[in-house]
Amino acid sequence: MADSQERPIIVLGCPRSGTTLLQLMLHAHPRIAVPPETRFVTSVYWHRKRYGDxxxxxxxxxxxxxxxxxxxTRFADLGLDAEETIDExxxxxxTLxxxxxxxxxxxxxxxxxxxxGDKRPAYHHSIPQLARMFPDAQFVHLIRDGRDCVGSLKNMSWYRGDSYAAIATWAEAIDNGRAAARELGSGRFxxxxxxxxxxxxxxELSALCGFxxxxxxxxxCEPHQVAGIAVPKRKKHHANTHREITKANSGAWRERLEPWEISLCETVLGRRLKRNGYELSGAPRPSAAxxxxxxxVSTRRSLSWRRRQLRDRVWRLNEPSGLVAAVPGGKRPDSTPTETSNSDEG
Known part of the structure; x- marks a missing residue:
């Protein structure tokens, strides 16, 4: 296992679960840098065939x-020199x-x-792939009351799904997190x-730092101090990150969700909510419709993702050895690296 200095920190969770707040908390640490959300990590993995050997x-x-x-890819948000980055x-x-x-x-x-470190809520869909690219990475999963996530998502101007998709998204994040916890163990997840x-x-942050x-x-504990650095100005929906930590939006689902949405959340997410310590309101069962x-909606999403995972397994049978996994320290080895394990396959 690599020294902690070489271990990437991957932050994930359901969208609107507070991952940006956690990103800033980590970035405020004098030894850790977590940039604004990028759009190239999983894209590189899933489209790796186009780059070849x-x-x-x-x-x-x-x-x-x-x-x-x-x-x-939003590379520009990082404020890095393009030519120097390409050369390095x-x-x-x-390897990817x-x-x-x-x-x-x-x-x-x-x-x-x-x-x-790196943060993107949707990484919960690609934990095995991220673990394959970064064999020593540590994953941090932030969980928020699913009803609050759904209530917040439906109010976002950029969100293109409906309440059904939002509910399914939280369920997927929880289930993917549990699967990863079993696979990776307490030292990595x-x-x-x-x-x-x-x-x-x-x-909570002291315990996280221990991990x-x-x-x-x-x-x-003062993440707002670095928000101007690590949150792009265009992201107006992250306005609260520029303020001190607040509990104001915790439990806001009571006002944000319609009665039928609360009923649906508590019926299809009930076991997951209770398992994570969230009390149910006792809402009546939703309609059959x-x-x-x-x-x-949930089945369609699940089938789509299973097809993608199957395609990835097929690709792995024919791709060059050493294409994916990072080399510790980022230094070019004397010989081409080879992958040592397939234990990250889910």
Whole structure:
């Protein structure tokens, strides 16, 4: 196992669960840098066939160019020099994990910090793939009351789904987190709850730092101090991150959700909610029509993701050895690395 300084920190959870707040808390630590949300890590993995064997210099450069030049990757939010980043990727180990890690290490060096992390709620869908790219990564799953996540999601201007999809999203995040906890173990996967985090920041962050192998620092309890650095100004829906920690929105689902939405949440998410310590309101059972529609939405999403996972397994049978996993320290080895294990297959 690598020294903690070399271990990436991956933050994930259901959208609107407080992952941006946690990102800032970690970024406020004097040894950890967690950038604004990017759009290139899982995209690189799922489209890796287009880059070919990265031992070929032109292929590795093509990957670097895509990460740095493509606007939808949001590389520009990191404030890094494009040409220098491309050069460092090209001169580094020829693997997906190492190329991506190069970008995040450069971001950490920008703040004179030795350790990097990354945050994106949707990473809960790709934990086995992330674990494959970053074999020493530590995963932090933030859980919030599913009813609050649904109530917040439906009020976001950027959200294109409906309440059914929002409910299914929280269920998937919880189920994927439980599966990862079993697979990765307590040394690599950690769960904490949003309500406890905002209720006792110092206690929860101290425990998290223990998991990460870091010393707690009081600055972590003042995440608003770094919000201007680590949250792009265009993200108006993260306005609260520029203020002191508040409990104001905890339990807001009571006002944000319609009665039928509360009933549906508590029926289809009930066991998961109670397992995580959330009390049910005793709402009546939803109508058959609402339940049927939810099952249809949830099943369609599940089948789509299973097909993607199956396709990935097929790809893995024919891809070059050493294509994916990061090389510790990000230094080019004397010989091409090989993958040592398939234990991350889910």
């Amino acid at each position: 990265l031992r070929e210099p032109d292929n590795l450069r093509g990957l670097a160019e895509w990460i740095v030049r493509t606007k939808k 990727i090209v001169n580094g180990p020829p 994990g190492s190329a991506l890690g190069t970008v995040f290490r450069r971001y950490a060096r920008k703040f004179d910090k030795p350790r990097w 950690y769960e904490l709850q949003y309500e406890q985090l905002i209720g006792d920041p110092e206690g 990460l192998g870091e010393e707690f620092h009081p600055a972590m 609402h339940l049927t529609h939810y099952v249809r």
